[in-house]
Amino acid sequence: xxxxxxxxxxxxxxxxxxxxxxxxxxxxxxxxxxxxxxxxxxxxxxxxxxxxxxxxxxxxxxxxxxxxxxxxxxxxxxxxxxxxxxxxxxxxxxxxxxxxxxxxxxxxxxxxxxxxxxxxxxxxxxxxxxxxxxxxxxxxxxxxxxxxxxxxxxxxxxxxxxxxxxxxxxxxxxxxxxxxxxxxxxxxxxxxxxxxxxxxxxxxxxxxxxxxxxxxxxxxxxxx
Numbered sequence: 760x761x762x763x764x765x766x767x768x769x770x771x772x773x774x775x776x777x778x779x780x781x782x783x784x785x786x787x788x789x790x791x792x793x794x795x796x797x798x799x800x801x802x803x804x805x806x807x808x809x810x811x812x813x814x815x816x817x818x819x820x821x822x823x824x825x826x827x828x829x830x831x832x833x834x835x836x837x838x839x840x841x842x843x844x845x846x847x848x849x850x851x852x853x854x855x856x857x858x859x860x861x862x863x864x865x866x867x868x869x870x871x872x873x874x875x876x877x878x879x880x881x882x883x884x885x886x887x888x889x890x891x892x893x894x895x896x897x898x899x900x901x902x903x904x905x906x907x908x909x910x911x912x913x914x915x916x917x918x919x920x921x922x923x924x925x926x927x928x929x930x931x932x933x934x935x936x937x938x939x940x941x942x943x944x945x946x947x948x949x950x951x952x953x954x955x956x957x958x959x960x961x962x963x964x965x966x967x968x969x970x971x972x973x974x975x976x977x978x979x980x981x982x983x
Contacts, residue, residue: 760786761785761820762788762819762821762902763934764783764817765780765816767781770806776958777803778815778958778959780959786932787933788950789937790937790953791966792939792952794954798955798956798957801830803936803953804827804937809825819902824901825903826895827903828905832884832888832891834879834890836878841866843890844865865893865896869890869892871886889912892908902936904935905936908920909939909944917941954978961975962975970982
């Protein structure tokens with residue numbers, strides 16, 4: 760089943776037009792969006808999330824909850840890390856023991872257990888990004904959107920997080936669209952790759968096809 764269907768999506772900026780582009784993401788699969796800075800990757804993500812008005816349409820089948828991780832952690836400065844992570848669950852009325860159990864599990868997985876009592880101002884950029892990821896992953900969801908979710912993280916931790924996400928997706932069946940500049944991340948985690956160039960879709964296919972049979976020198980250069 761197609762979980763996300765994007766049809767003729769278009770956004771006009773002063774210097775670049777993003778789209779029109781059409782694509783779909785099957786349920787339980789991952790689409791990586793790649794391309795140089797300023798080509799429209801974040802525009803696509805925000806349009807899917809409903810955070811930006813565009814031409815065309817975005818349909819998400821049987822949506823229960825969509826969560827998003829921005830390239831900026833967007834933590835609330837007046838709350839400590841644990842409070843930031845669990846804020847959404849508390850507002851939705853989750854039981855206290857369920858909140859604590861999930862917090863303990865996700866903090867351990869993301870290696871931020873010793874950061875939970877700290878304020879955001881005390882964290883490194885990488886720690887802030889992990890806290891933002893925890894805030895999204897701690898809740899029940901069926902669509903996950905991520906904009907450069909592993910920026911500022913070292914290679915080893917990034918690989919650990921990708922393995923965790925891949926296992927979570929296998930268990931929970933969520934659909935994921937994420938923006939990345941890292942080809943190795945896309946190879947490991949993605950089922951398909953959408954490559955943008957100056958706002959236009961240059962190629963959309965599996966990672967293997969994009970790497971082995973690129974449609975242009977531009978795509979070839981991304982995977983070299």
